[in-house]
Amino acid sequence: MTRNTPNRELFLCASPSPASLSSQMNRILLLFLLIGTPLASRAAPDNKPNIVLLFADDLGRYASAYGDPQRPSANDIVSTPVFDRIAEEGVLGWNVFVSAPSCSPSRAALISGRHFFRNGSHSQLHSPWHGNRTEDPWNEVKGFGLLLQEAGYHIGWSHKMHIAEDRMGGKANNFRSAGGKVNQFSQNVSRVIGEDGDKASIKKAKQQLYDECRENFRSFLSKRKPGQPFYYSFHPTNPHRKWTKGSGKRLWGLNPDALAKLMPPFLPNVPEVREDLADYLGEGMAFDRSCEEIISELESLGELDNTLLVISGDHGAPGFPRGKTNCYDFGARVLFAARWPGHIKPGQVISKPISLIDLAPTFLAAAGLKPETGMNGQDLLPALAKGDHRGLRGWALIGRETHVNTARGGLPYSTRALRTEDYLLIMNFTPDRTPMGNPLKLNDPNPPSYQQLENSTRLAFGDIDAGPTKAWMVMNRNNPKYARHWALGFGPRPPEEFYDLTSDPHQINNLAGNKAYDAVREGLQALLMDELRRNKDPRLNGDTFDKPPYNKRTRPGQTRRQ
Numbered sequence: 001m002t003r004n005t006p007n008r009e010l011f012l013c014a015s016p017s018p019a020s021l022s023s024q025m026n027r028i029l030l031l032f033l034l035i036g037t038p039l040a041s042r043a044a045p046d047n048k049p050n051i052v053l054l055f056a057d058d059l060g061r062y063a064s065a066y067g068d069p070q071r072p073s074a075n076d077i078v079s080t081p082v083f084d085r086i087a088e089e090g091v092l093g094w095n096v097f098v099s100a101p102s103c104s105p106s107r108a109a110l111i112s113g114r115h116f117f118r119n120g121s122h123s124q125l126h127s128p129w130h131g132n133r134t135e136d137p138w139n140e141v142k143g144f145g146l147l148l149q150e151a152g153y154h155i156g157w158s159h160k161m162h163i164a165e166d167r168m169g170g171k172a173n174n175f176r177s178a179g180g181k182v183n184q185f186s187q188n189v190s191r192v193i194g195e196d197g198d199k200a201s202i203k204k205a206k207q208q209l210y211d212e213c214r215e216n217f218r219s220f221l222s223k224r225k226p227g228q229p230f231y232y233s234f235h236p237t238n239p240h241r242k243w244t245k246g247s248g249k250r251l252w253g254l255n256p257d258a259l260a261k262l263m264p265p266f267l268p269n270v271p272e273v274r275e276d277l278a279d280y281l282g283e284g285m286a287f288d289r290s291c292e293e294i295i296s297e298l299e300s301l302g303e304l305d306n307t308l309l310v311i312s313g314d315h316g317a318p319g320f321p322r323g324k325t326n327c328y329d330f331g332a333r334v335l336f337a338a339r340w341p342g343h344i345k346p347g348q349v350i351s352k353p354i355s356l357i358d359l360a361p362t363f364l365a366a367a368g369l370k371p372e373t374g375m376n377g378q379d380l381l382p383a384l385a386k387g388d389h390r391g392l393r394g395w396a397l398i399g400r401e402t403h404v405n406t407a408r409g410g411l412p413y414s415t416r417a418l419r420t421e422d423y424l425l426i427m428n429f430t431p432d433r434t435p436m437g438n439p440l441k442l443n444d445p446n447p448p449s450y451q452q453l454e455n456s457t458r459l460a461f462g463d464i465d466a467g468p469t470k471a472w473m474v475m476n477r478n479n480p481k482y483a484r485h486w487a488l489g490f491g492p493r494p495p496e497e498f499y500d501l502t503s504d505p506h507q508i509n510n511l512a513g514n515k516a517y518d519a520v521r522e523g524l525q526a527l528l529m530d531e532l533r534r535n536k537d538p539r540l541n542g543d544t545f546d547k548p549p550y551n552k553r554t555r556p557g558q559t560r561r562q
Helices: 018-047 081-089 103-112 144-150 181-193 199-222 247-252 271-300 356-366 381-386 450-455 468-475 480-490 515-534
Strands: 050-056 091-093 154-159 230-235 307-313 336-339 348-350 396-400 415-419 423-428 496-500
Touching: 050 271, 050 356, 081 091, 081 271, 081 307, 081 336, 103 356, 144 154, 144 230, 144 356, 154 199, 181 199, 181 247, 181 271, 199 230, 199 247, 199 271, 230 271, 247 271, 271 307, 271 468, 307 356, 356 381, 415 515, 423 515, 450 468, 468 480, 496 515
Parallel strands: 050 230, 050 307, 091 348, 154 230
Antiparallel strands: 091 336, 307 336, 396 415, 415 423, 423 496
8 A cells, every 4th residue: 555645845944934834734734634644544444354154054075176187076076266276376275174063163263262161152053952041151242343344344145154143243134035935945946947957947946946046145245334434254054955956967066976986984885875975066166156256346447356155065965874963073073175266375275274263363464453362273374474384373272062962862973173284183971972973762662664754853963964875874864785884874872083194084993092192183173172172171170061161961860862
């Protein structure tokens, strides 16, 4: 920015008369008043960037930018040109993790910039708090949205928030007047085109949903004052189950058979699961194309280059073993790209782990604001400006407590994990409990059918969403051919897990008992426990998350199944 200064000739006049001196001094004073301080104070709002977060529900690290010839994966068959463009013109995060692999705690941590367990009622799904509301730690959190609003930003979002909406100014700031059909993308497109829809009708049906996204964004912008900076987040839920079976192939050309050599080893490589994964990837492609509408609108307004733009998701794949609700990469690692010309060096890749709690202080720093007191996140901008990542923290803390409250009689499955670039350490604090929940209805005289398991999450193993993969695995749980898959996805877990990601990128060979790794494992364990202690994780007090105020009190004489 060029700073305005008074004309030097005013200071170099030779031998001025008293009258002219007085006149000149008055002019100088006027110039200082008009040019100096007021312009500096007015320039700050004008120079503040817009901030846009394009944030998918349940979408893990799936984008064509992540295709790696050395490690074939499902990323090899998807096409995400919008995400890839942002990554190429900015930064691609290779190892980006959520604070918790569950909707509410992940999003609360994003807003607060704090580890998930510090957010009180919002540290678990559906924001339970069975105690005095005035003692809820969530009350201490203002969140970056309200701080931006106080600094003059117009703030708002479209679709899912899944935390207390007052942290984004209330329900009135949810702009979706054009509709929310994008949230059931494959269902709505499939309904419109029917069984005989051709490519033209598919394209037309998709465009109707894309137009909806643009119109909702325009509705948000219409409430903005001239020149006012804004924060907007786009939160579609279409990658969240359910989606239309076969839609990956029909709507996006993703042939499930192309996944035959790309399946992660913990998933059964069978047609039903491959099709399910292809359908999920198709929803990710729908999200990518929907994002184009927001970006295109920014470009048409001349605002894109004055916008810090981030694309990411709230956790990994739903309804698949070791995905959502798990601290393995399949559940906790998400896509991440960011662009801000002049502030983020283009073409860089961050391989060091970072956490989505880093976004809150980063957004505030971009707006010229200090982080809120108590934030654990790290401002990423100094590292991104020059592409020098040495100052980054280099690890991410992940964890979980209660997800579905009926999964194991109301009790949580408690986990904390530390992910570095080369290792994953997982501490399971309640290993006597079932990680995905109890069998529940499977023990009834008339257990649920395949179709029922496809459609109802709470019938069995409630911490994994209903869908074809879950149904197939439950119905084949006694098949010896898939015993290893069942054990990895649904079986009991030891108190400690440790994985060498160089040799075991899918985290299926636990090395916690391997003495060759003791020094590294113990060092990471000390780092994790120190971070938990410094931040007063309630779980370190024992069963705090099992009872009020974090959980309902067990009635006298009542026992809970573990």
